[in-house]
Amino acid sequence: MDDAQLRELAIAGTSKIVLMVLDGLGGLPHPETRRTELETAAIPHLDRLAIESETGLTIPVAPGITPGSGPGHLALFGYDPIANNIGRGALEAVGIEFPLQPGDVAARGNFCTVDAEGRITDRRAGRIPTETCVELCHLLEGITLDGATPLIAPVREHRFVLVLRGPDLSDDLYPNGTDPQHEGLPPLPVQPRSPAAERTAMLFNEWVAKAAAILRDKHPANFALVRGFARLPNLPSLEARYGVRAGAIAVYPMYRGLARLAGMTVLGKPATFADEIATLAEHWDAYDFFFVHYKPTDSAGEDGDFQRKVEALQAFDQLLPRVLDLKPDVLMIAGDHSTPAVMASHSWHPVPFLLHGPHMRGGESNGFNEPECRKGSLGIFPARNALQLAMAHAGRLQKFGA
Amino acid sequence: MDDAQLRELAIAGTSKIVLMVLDGLGGLPHPETRRTELETAAIPHLDRLAIESETGLTIPVAPGITPGSGPGHLALFGYDPIANNIGRGALEAVGIEFPLQPGDVAARGNFCTVDAEGRITDRRAGRIPTETCVELCHLLEGITLDGATPLIAPVREHRFVLVLRGPDLSDDLYPNGTDPQHEGLPPLPVQPRSPAAERTAMLFNEWVAKAAAILRDKHPANFALVRGFARLPNLPSLEARYGVRAGAIAVYPMYRGLARLAGMTVLGKPATFADEIATLAEHWDAYDFFFVHYKPTDSAGEDGDFQRKVEALQAFDQLLPRVLDLKPDVLMIAGDHSTPAVMASHSWHPVPFLLHGPHMRGGESNGFNEPECRKGSLGIFPARNALQLAMAHAGRLQKFGA
Numbered sequence: 001m002d003d004a005q006l007r008e009l010a011i012a013g014t015s016k017i018v019l020m021v022l023d024g025l026g027g028l029p030h031p032e033t034r035r036t037e038l039e040t041a042a043i044p045h046l047d048r049l050a051i052e053s054e055t056g057l058t059i060p061v062a063p064g065i066t067p068g069s070g071p072g073h074l075a076l077f078g079y080d081p082i083a084n085n086i087g088r089g090a091l092e093a094v095g096i097e098f099p100l101q102p103g104d105v106a107a108r109g110n111f112c113t114v115d116a117e118g119r120i121t122d123r124r125a126g127r128i129p130t131e132t133c134v135e136l137c138h139l140l141e142g143i144t145l146d147g148a149t150p151l152i153a154p155v156r157e158h159r160f161v162l163v164l165r166g167p168d169l170s171d172d173l174y175p176n177g178t179d180p181q182h183e184g185l186p187p188l189p190v191q192p193r194s195p196a197a198e199r200t201a202m203l204f205n206e207w208v209a210k211a212a213a214i215l216r217d218k219h220p221a222n223f224a225l226v227r228g229f230a231r232l233p234n235l236p237s238l239e240a241r242y243g244v245r246a247g248a249i250a251v252y253p254m255y256r257g258l259a260r261l262a263g264m265t266v267l268g269k270p271a272t273f274a275d276e277i278a279t280l281a282e283h284w285d286a287y288d289f290f291f292v293h294y295k296p297t298d299s300a301g302e303d304g305d306f307q308r309k310v311e312a313l314q315a316f317d318q319l320l321p322r323v324l325d326l327k328p329d330v331l332m333i334a335g336d337h338s339t340p341a342v343m344a345s346h347s348w349h350p351v352p353f354l355l356h357g358p359h360m361r362g363g364e365s366n367g368f369n370e371p372e373c374r375k376g377s378l379g380i381f382p383a384r385n386a387l388q389l390a391m392a393h394a395g396r397l398q399k400f401g402a
Numbered sequence: 403m404d405d406a407q408l409r410e411l412a413i414a415g416t417s418k419i420v421l422m423v424l425d426g427l428g429g430l431p432h433p434e435t436r437r438t439e440l441e442t443a444a445i446p447h448l449d450r451l452a453i454e455s456e457t458g459l460t461i462p463v464a465p466g467i468t469p470g471s472g473p474g475h476l477a478l479f480g481y482d483p484i485a486n487n488i489g490r491g492a493l494e495a496v497g498i499e500f501p502l503q504p505g506d507v508a509a510r511g512n513f514c515t516v517d518a519e520g521r522i523t524d525r526r527a528g529r530i531p532t533e534t535c536v537e538l539c540h541l542l543e544g545i546t547l548d549g550a551t552p553l554i555a556p557v558r559e560h561r562f563v564l565v566l567r568g569p570d571l572s573d574d575l576y577p578n579g580t581d582p583q584h585e586g587l588p589p590l591p592v593q594p595r596s597p598a599a600e601r602t603a604m605l606f607n608e609w610v611a612k613a614a615a616i617l618r619d620k621h622p623a624n625f626a627l628v629r630g631f632a633r634l635p636n637l638p639s640l641e642a643r644y645g646v647r648a649g650a651i652a653v654y655p656m657y658r659g660l661a662r663l664a665g666m667t668v669l670g671k672p673a674t675f676a677d678e679i680a681t682l683a684e685h686w687d688a689y690d691f692f693f694v695h696y697k698p699t700d701s702a703g704e705d706g707d708f709q710r711k712v713e714a715l716q717a718f719d720q721l722l723p724r725v726l727d728l729k730p731d732v733l734m735i736a737g738d739h740s741t742p743a744v745m746a747s748h749s750w751h752p753v754p755f756l757l758h759g760p761h762m763r764g765g766e767s768n769g770f771n772e773p774e775c776r777k778g779s780l781g782i783f784p785a786r787n788a789l790q791l792a793m794a795h796a797g798r799l800q801k802f803g804a
Contacts, residue, residue, distance in 0.1 A: 028761060036763070061802055062403050063783065064790035065411070068803035081803070082403055091804045343761060346801055348794045350779075370763055371779075380781040 024298030025335025056378025072336025087230020177227030237263020301339030357393030426700030427737025458780025474738030489632020579629030639665020703741030759795030
């Protein structure tokens with residue numbers, strides 16, 4: 001069903017839908033106990049909820065494909081994560097909540113070191129402190145170009161974002177940009193992949209030349225590399241697609257930025273999961289769709305810390321009743337991808353999922369974990385279908401056809 | 403995910419992946435015992451492997467669609483079996499390992515009998531012996547055409563393959579070719595379906611006229627019919643798609659030919675399954691992906707011989723430890739389609755599948771058969787996704803998106 005067809009089916013309402021995303025939720029068995037993180041954790045509230053819910057496993061992007069945070073979340077927001085992949089530069093901008101506009105071309109930038117002959121001697125300028133990066137970005141804010149406005153923002157250490165804003169820009173540029181990928185070589189010019197991108201390439205090259213003149217005496221960060229040129233995918237908002245007023249609650253900028261791409265309003269400035277739930281309660285009446293992001297599961301998984309991931313799951317479980325007390329009409333507990341502690345990385349494995357709503361079959365799972373969700377009424381299904389299921393349960397989708 | 407996107411994710415490595423295809427693996431219950439061939443067979447090694455593996459059922463082409471050998475294998479090699487269907491003439495050429503080149507147009511040929519008025523009296527020329535077919539093909543090798551080179555090769559009995567090789571040929575010809583489909587009628591001219599195919603049609607008709615002149619006195623095989631004009635699908639090789647060096651091991655020419663289409667190197671000249679495993683061991687260091695084909699399951703199924711199919715499964719199981727001893731990083735046990743003995747034909751039923759690798763959940767199946775694989779962690783999934791999963795387990799796919 002395409003966007004236009006879906007929009008025709010969407011109906012307004014006041015039911016409340018909550019999507020809670022435990023980042024990196026899915027896991028793999030511990031080699032000794034043969035139990036996954038979820039099977040190991042004491043999560044009585046999640047287990048009880050699973051018994052009373054529709055459960056399944058989501059495939060975030062495609063079988064065998066390990067998703068980054070971008071595709072993992074866009075799928076849960078109901079978008080095709082492959083057609084709407086976010087390029088490197090744009091994701092970097094999203095990750096610092098830079099207010100990227102349609103038409104902007106964003107690049108990922110590195111401050112680096114070049115020698116007297118102009119050869120790169122350190123692609124990361126010795127990982128300068130973030131404060132230095134902020135100062136250098138300030139220096140480069142004064143650069144002007146003919147036909148586009150350059151906007152620069154620090155990320156962390158040597159990393160910054162460069163955005164060109166103006167009419168008729170193109171991101172059809174070779175992704176390696178000025179970065180020759182190896183030290184000892186001079187920076188390359190930005191090259192267009194098509195005639196339509198020639199002017200944009202010229203503008204980026206002009207910016208690089210002006211930046212080099214300003215940075216000349218700022219050793220070790222005496223040059224700036226740019227690459228990963230990308231525009232934002234043009235996503236219809238959740239409001240346009242489903243008629244929901246959508247609010248997002250997340251501690252980390254990346255997830256706030258991703259939510260904004262889907263047209264959600266970012267709520268509050270929570271520092272902890274407890275803050276997030278308080279923010280949810282505070283805005284309960286003003287929105288009817290909420291995305292709540294929980295990061296500690298992924299962080300522990302990425303660190304390969306099985307026990308800490310177990311504890312992160314338990315900490316989530318302990319506060320879950322506060323969400324249940326708000327009595328959402330539809331509650332989804334989902335993950336953007338698996339991050340098995342035994343792999344210490346994201347993975348392709350399908351992710352446990354539950355949906356609690358007013359019109360459930362359910363009853364197949366005896367708890368919330370990988371093998372129990374495998375038995376669930378929803379089966380193994382693409383993550384991008386989850387939101388549509390939630391809309392159905394919330395009474396937000398009309399009958400299709402007569 | 404399209405080919406170009408997949409190629410960007412592929413990473414080189416040295417892990418070993420083995421795909422073992424038991425032809426016609428899936429079955430149906432025996433009407434008396436109510437157990438399928440796999441449930442009936444004593445297959446302790448497969449059963450134990452299933453318990454320790456990710457299991458599921460593959461849909462070879464689409465629900466309800468019974469595949470031939472071509473689509474069944476192309477799906478397991480990771481290609482879309484519908485978009486890349488191999489036309490009749492090209493599959494005939496593949497089946498005799500004729501070295502078809504891109505641009506060649508292959509036709510399936512029949513020696514037939516025509517009467518004095520030129521009407522077909524026997525479309526198969528009384529099924530002449532294969533030796534006669536070989537002799538007649540030799541006679542026709544001398545035919546030359548202006549603008550294309552005709553190449554002819556015997557298949558068996560009255561059947562041969564005719565290939566036109568040259569610039570700007572088209573396979574957009576009506577598939578029935580010169581065959582009027584009924585005896586008592588004269589042969590038809592080859593007809594183009596589009597202007598671009600007019601010259602190719604003319605060349606085939608010229609060849610048929612020259613062949614008729616040569617065969618005039620060779621009763622009963624005094625005429626040659628051609629039909630099923632087809633070019634090869636232009637498949638990117640497994641090496642181009644996934645960066646694997648792929649080797650294929652099969653007793654029968656058809657499967658060796660199909661593997662060659664996927665860019666695999668055909669290894670050895672095995673006559674038995676034991677030979678195939680010896681070939682596998684011999685080439686173990688030189689390749690990192692191996693396709694091993696096992697035919698007896700399909701032959702017994704096609705013959706409707708339930709007990710012989712059970713024995714074929716048992717024979718496979720007995721030699722399986724020799725494969726396990728090689729310690730592949732990822733081992734898949736799969737089938738190209740089902741061939742239930744009770745149907746004595748290929749069928750559309752999903753096919754038992756297992757994948758043993760380094761990052762498994764698993765533990766849901768208590769043996770290797772249709773109902774146990776149905777409970778498995780992989781669910782019911784398209785066969786063409788299997789290879790992508792194997793690549794993930796083998797550490798050959800990068801993260802998608804950041």
